[in-house]
Amino acid sequence: MKINKVTLLGHKDHGKSTLIGNMLITSGAASEQRINEAKKTSRKLGRRFEPGYILDSFEEERQGEMTIDTTRAQVKYRDVAFEFIDVPGHEELIKNMISGASYASFALLIVSAKADEGIRPQTKRHIFLAKMLGIDRIIVAVNKMDTIGYDEKEFERIKGELGEFLGGVGIRNDNVYFVPISAYNAENLSAKSPNMKWYKGKPLLDVMRTVVKSNEEVEDPHxxxxxxxxxxHETGSMLIGNVLSGSIRSGQRIMILPEGANATVKDLFVKGSRTKSASTGENVAMLLDKPISREPRGSVIYSEGSRQRPSDEIKATVFLTKEIGEKITVRFNGSNLQGKIAINSLIDTTTGSREAPKSGNYALNAADVNIKLGKKIQAEPFTDSRELGRFVLYEGSKFAGIGIIK
Amino acid sequence: MAENAKTLAEALWKNPTTKGWEAFSGSLAKGGIKYYKIFYEKGKLANKEDLRYSYAELYDSKEKAVCKVPIFRKDGAKIKGATIYLSGLLNINK
Amino acid sequence: MIQQDINELEERSIFIIREAKSKFKNVAALWSMGKDSTTMIALARKAFLGKVPFPVIHIDNGIDFPETYKFRAELAKKWNLDLIVVESEIKPEMSGFACCGANKTVALKKLMEERGFDALIVSIRRDEHGIRAKERYVSPRDRNFKWSYKDQPAELWNDYSSSLDSKGHVRVHPLLDFNEIDIWNYIKKEKVPINPLYFSRNGMRYRSLGCTHCTTAIKSNARNVDDIIKELGTTTTEERAGRDQDKEKEYVMQKLRSLGYM
Known part of the structure; x- marks a missing residue:
């Protein structure tokens, strides 16, 4: 069955691991061995049973009560399945958060309703990043309702505050869902809680199910x-690649960019067997009627006559994880490219507003930039092609951020 | 044939050389031996010397025990695992 | 156990295996003759139109199951594999596993140095063990094989990390997303040849295969691939329950891993 990947966002201690732990237990996905291990660890540490220990697999995590890196948990609920990508709430581990979020189709944000916990700037930064990575549907689980006497007014206040921010970063109102829960008591997870009769919506797992059911992705035919x-190969050197969108058939006329060469597909293979056509998601091997002039890695095949043009300049929105100079490395679809970056405006990730660049450290900031590359690449705006519209930034061998092409 | 296997097994215990093992290995099928089970008598294997105290029991097609053989071979002065020479037999799982 | 979309998993694995071959100069794969690494080789055959274009390595401690050796010889011949067998020692080491653990790592390290492999395909899966859930598709190791799990590279979309310190190598994990049951669904779909120890005899079978010393059989009547798929659909025990090494210390795997044990 199809697994819907969900990225978990939220601050440390707001109850992400507890929530997933309880979901794994209720859905029967956690083995007895895992549950017993978690019970044993809880006892050893002198604590009450913590369902989150089912997930946290490293000694340091259990003792430090944190999640170090992205981990994986799969939950089946009614006719749908979810895979939670838990991401760390720690500031310094943001690159791991990006790694986890980059595979997800929607986000589950956990915010604690407990006094003094609430929404943090860092939580807003995570939302901003998730949106930048193409996640535009968010379910907000307002957690620890039990600690504030299941207060509807406080729930509504958090809803109002977050709703405004989400609108500010461009997430549409009708793509946001709020659910009041208690992860520890498993309230409003799969069954409605008698303690929150004022909540008229569905329990969390049903909301998640609705979100994936309503997601009809339109396939790009290009x-x-x-x-x-x-x-x-015995018939000559074969090109290998992945069909990002559309379909290809044997005999078709194609164009390769940035080379700009036209050719005909003479022979086509999928999964090791000769085939007449291949479609989105498949890995192909193909023989063309003539050799191509340069190393094909990173090049893109379009239909002949496509109006796509390669460029050595990209306009993008970037999120920086460290301070950078002008010289950067752009990693784009398997190639490392040297480039010069110029910052046009800074974006406040906690409000979504833009301002003129100022001198100083841009780490953990977003910005609109221009990047001039040493050679032409075949890229597209992120809104046209996710795969061809995103890149990773490095400075030397150090990860420096991500970019989305405009 | 089972008697032959026993004799060969005894010879193997005395001198489990590569050559001895090859001879034994070749006679397995003809000897009517079909199953094996491995015993680590000392429990946890601490080092390769412990292989001397481990053995495999071999059985015929009716799952009747035929003989016990070592699971090590001598490679010069070195002791090495030798289960590869039981290739073709099946774990009896009993 | 959730059964995932086999076609999707297959395409992702093929992409990653091809990516490893395109990106690195000297690729090799580990082959234990178990279900996972054999499935990986079946996928590599698909990725490269029938011929596996890299050597497969068996780190042999001399006490693997006889069936495993037979299976190795037969499949290496049938699939025309470039098989490298390296002997590992049986001797005491820190974690207390004389048969496997660090001793296999030492043998592998020596081979990697001799042959200069810069990428090693390893068939681990995320659902195998808590600690493996942390892995990336491509995971760098330094020259001492150390995995620094706290400072892993960012891995976005299809940009798999490749920044290496000199003499280090990367581990490539094309089966990371497979669940145990997905492996069996794939074996069924592609009729992948499989080690007979996985099938029940006298009411017992091996669910996870190590050497004769550190693996025990589990109670099972699953006599073929279909039976196994049915059995896994209802099981509540962990896959590696029959592995002695996991019963040892709670976090030993993590320690072995950070030393480079796969």
């Missing part, structure tokens, strides 16, 4: 094949 390289 052919795009991202090339990985070549493999030797």
């Amino acid at each position: 052919l795009r094949i991202l090339l990985q390289g070549t493999i030797p």
